[in-house]
Amino acid sequence: MEAVIKVNDISHSFGKETVLKDIQLSVGKGEVFGLLGPSGSGKTTLVKIIVGILKPISGNAVVLEKTMPSLKQMKHIGFMAQSDALYSELSGRENLDFFASVYGLSKAERQQRIREVLEVLGLSDDIDKPVDKFSGGMKRRVSLAAALLHKPEILILDEPTVGIDPVLRKSIWEELNALKDEGTTIILTTHVMDEAEKCDQLALLRNGHVIAQGTPHSLKKDINAATIEEAFLHYGGVGQ
Numbered sequence: 001m002e003a004v005i006k007v008n009d010i011s012h013s014f015g016k017e018t019v020l021k022d023i024q025l026s027v028g029k030g031e032v033f034g035l036l037g038p039s040g041s042g043k044t045t046l047v048k049i050i051v052g053i054l055k056p057i058s059g060n061a062v063v064l065e066k067t068m069p070s071l072k073q074m075k076h077i078g079f080m081a082q083s084d085a086l087y088s089e090l091s092g093r094e095n096l097d098f099f100a101s102v103y104g105l106s107k108a109e110r111q112q113r114i115r116e117v118l119e120v121l122g123l124s125d126d127i128d129k130p131v132d133k134f135s136g137g138m139k140r141r142v143s144l145a146a147a148l149l150h151k152p153e154i155l156i157l158d159e160p161t162v163g164i165d166p167v168l169r170k171s172i173w174e175e176l177n178a179l180k181d182e183g184t185t186i187i188l189t190t191h192v193m194d195e196a197e198k199c200d201q202l203a204l205l206r207n208g209h210v211i212a213q214g215t216p217h218s219l220k221k222d223i224n225a226a227t228i229e230e231a232f233l234h235y236g237g238v239g240q
């Protein structure tokens with residue numbers, strides 16, 4: 001499969017703390033690739049490097065054949081950060097209109113795309129309220145909507161469904177699968193095991209190391225595990 005994202009031997013430290021060590025990943029076009037790991041395992045640091053917000057101490061990330069950071073690639077990437085980067089005094093719609101104009105969409109395109117993403121994410125009712133009146137789950141949905149506005153080929157989502165109820169979580173997964181069917185490549189971070197099961201490929205992260213990678217099925221089958229959680233504990237071992 002054609003690799004659209006390659007992570008080549010990335011290591012990173014903050015001060016004396018090594019947070020990523022020799023990470024190698026390859027993400028194929030149209031894959032949903034999950035980075036699964038406990039809090040502090042390095043997931044956010046890795047996605048920031050892939051997006052180009054952070055430069056690793058060694059190694060590199062290549063997105064659509066360009067080494068990151070590359071401003072040019074940003075138009076191909078939709079990024080949803082872990083903390084919502086929304087303007088709280090503006091309404092949800094005004095936020096989306098702002099991000100759509102940053103992406104260079106014309107007024108007519110902005111109106112149409114905003115309508116489309118609002119419908120997909122079930123946000124139409126409250127979108128004209130200021131964001132500081134939104135619940136945490138609604139802010140996550142507006143952030144996801146913002147990442148989808150310019151129909152990026154690559155979506156990078158840091159904990160996209162945190163604080164989102166199960167019904168909406170299901171509809172977000174339906175949307176992610178629909179985007180994947182259209183050829184969008186998706187990387188997402190999670191520490192939720194049942195969400196990891198929905199990915200095509202998984203990398204299990206612990207203490208900055210990839211301790212195993214493969215399809216959810218193969219990760220379980222290789223060691224006769226019934227669940228991803230069991231597989232994680234097996235590959236993680238004690239003290240790694």
Ligand SMILES: Nc1ncnc2c1ncn2[C@@H]1O[C@H](COP(=O)(O)OP(=O)(O)OP(=O)(O)O)[C@@H](O)[C@H]1O
Pocket residue numbers: 014019037038039040041042043044045046082191
């Ligand atoms: N800017 C920073 N300066 C110093 N240390 C940092 C910085 N960002 C992250 N770290 C440290 O790097 C390690 C990995 O953090 P990271 O946020 O990548 O983990 P994570 O797996 O995404 O965790 P979570 O699931 O809680 O978001 C942690 O020990 C964290 O404290």
